[in-house]
Amino acid sequence: xxxxxxxxxxxxxxxxxxxxxxxxxxxxxxxxxxxxxxxxxxxxxxxxxxxxxxxxxxxxxxxxxxxxxxxxxxxxxxxxxxxxxxxxxxxxxxxxxxxxxxxxxxxxxxxxxxxxxxxxxxxxxxxxxxxxxxxxxxxxxxxxxxxxxxxxxxxxxxxxxxxxxxxxxxxxxxxxxxxxxxxxxxxxxxxxxxxxxxxxxxxxxxxxxxxxxxxxxxxxxxxxxxxxxxxxxxxxxxxxxxxxxx
Numbered sequence: 001x002x003x004x005x006x007x008x009x010x011x012x013x014x015x016x017x018x019x020x021x022x023x024x025x026x027x028x029x030x031x032x033x034x035x036x037x038x039x040x041x042x043x044x045x046x047x048x049x050x051x052x053x054x055x056x057x058x059x060x061x062x063x064x065x066x067x068x069x070x071x072x073x074x075x076x077x078x079x080x081x082x083x084x085x086x087x088x089x090x091x092x093x094x095x096x097x098x099x100x101x102x103x104x105x106x107x108x109x110x111x112x113x114x115x116x117x118x119x120x121x122x123x124x125x126x127x128x129x130x131x132x133x134x135x136x137x138x139x140x141x142x143x144x145x146x147x148x149x150x151x152x153x154x155x156x157x158x159x160x161x162x163x164x165x166x167x168x169x170x171x172x173x174x175x176x177x178x179x180x181x182x183x184x185x186x187x188x189x190x191x192x193x194x195x196x197x198x199x200x201x202x203x204x205x206x207x208x209x210x211x212x213x214x215x216x217x218x219x220x221x222x223x224x225x226x227x228x229x230x231x232x233x234x235x236x237x238x239x240x241x242x243x244x245x246x
Contacts, residue, residue: 003183006053007060007079007080007164007181007182008016008178008181009060009074009080009082009177009178009179009180010177010178011177011179012073012074012177013074013171013176013177013178013180014075014172014180015074022061022122024191038158039153039154039155040154040155040156041056041143041149041154041155041156042156043158043192044148044202045192045194050193050194051191051192051193051194051206052191052203053189053190053191053192054143054146054189054190054192054194055140055143055144055145055154055188055211056140056142056143056144056146056187056188056189056190056228057141057142057144057186057187057188057213057217058082058083058139058140058179058180058185058188059082059140059141059142059153059180059183059217059221059225060080060081060140060180060181060182060222061080061081061082061118061140061222061225061227061228061229062078062079062080062222062227063075063076063077063078063079063080063081064184064227064229064230065077065105065229067105068084068229068233069082069104070083070085070086074174080182080222082139082180083137083138083139083164083228084137084138084139084228084229085104085135085136085137085138085160086100086101086104086135086137086138087100087101087102087103087133087134087135087136088100088101088133088134088136089109089131089132089133089134090130091113091130092111092131097145099111101133103133111131112133114131115131115132118131118144124235128208132161133161135159136157136158136159136160137157137158137160137163137164138155138156138157138158138228139155139156139157139158139228140153140154140155140156140225140226140228141153141154141155141156142154144187144195152224153224154224155222155226155228160202161204162195162202162203163190163204163205164185164207164209166204166205166206166208167188167205167208169246170207170208170209170210171208174209174210176210179210182216182217182218182219182221182222183216184216185213185216185217186210186211186212186213187210187211187212187213187214187215188208188209188210188211189208189209189210189211190207190208190209191204191205191206191207191208191209191232192204192205192206193205193206
């Protein structure tokens with residue numbers, strides 16, 4: 001099925017903002033996960049300041065997963081969508097690893113099943129809580145005006161707490177629902193602030209502004225971005241194995 005390259009994200013992301021606010025009220029948290037790869041983008045806070053402003057374009061990809069977590073919001077097979085939500089379990093095993101929750105891909109997760117078993121046994125509440133899933137989003141982005149990154153597609157893997165949550169707030173406040181569109185999208189200018197929590201210091205988006213792009217994108221960019229629905233295979237290859245609080 002060919003993707004609609006002229007997709008307008010406005011109505012879909014308006015629905016996602018409302019959906020996100022509903023989910024937040026249910027206590028969604030943040031994830032600890034990182035990847036090692038030259039094509040991955042990360043926020044590295046300078047040592048001498050508590051804030052950092054970066055700019056990048058979020059580029060959509062063609063959805064291939066019929067069980068995409070955002071499918072009811074517009075991420076249907078063959079359509080363009082701009083993020084891949086994933087879920088993880090933290091502090092698993094003797095190596096204290098972060099592992100993908102297989103419910104991300106519509107599969108039965110052994111960690112979730114073990115948590116249910118602990119609940120049935122009325123085990124210690126802290127032991128049960130420790131197995132809760134945490135939430136993260138993966139994006140294709142093109143960094144802008146950044147001396148450390150070329151202006152080519154990179155993967156940005158970030159906790160929802162640190163980026164997606166504040167993004168949804170500012171998207172709604174500024175009425176910028178079509179920011180990921182190829183033909184009339186916006187460059188995101190994001191101010192990150194050094195934040196402390198759970199014994200870690202990490203960058204958290206404090207404000208997202210939306211700038212007019214100097215150039216829009218031809219649909220050929222879709223050949224250069226990663227199909228984020230294939231991250232399951234990447235995870236199985238062991239790219240996501242290191243715990244990190246951002």
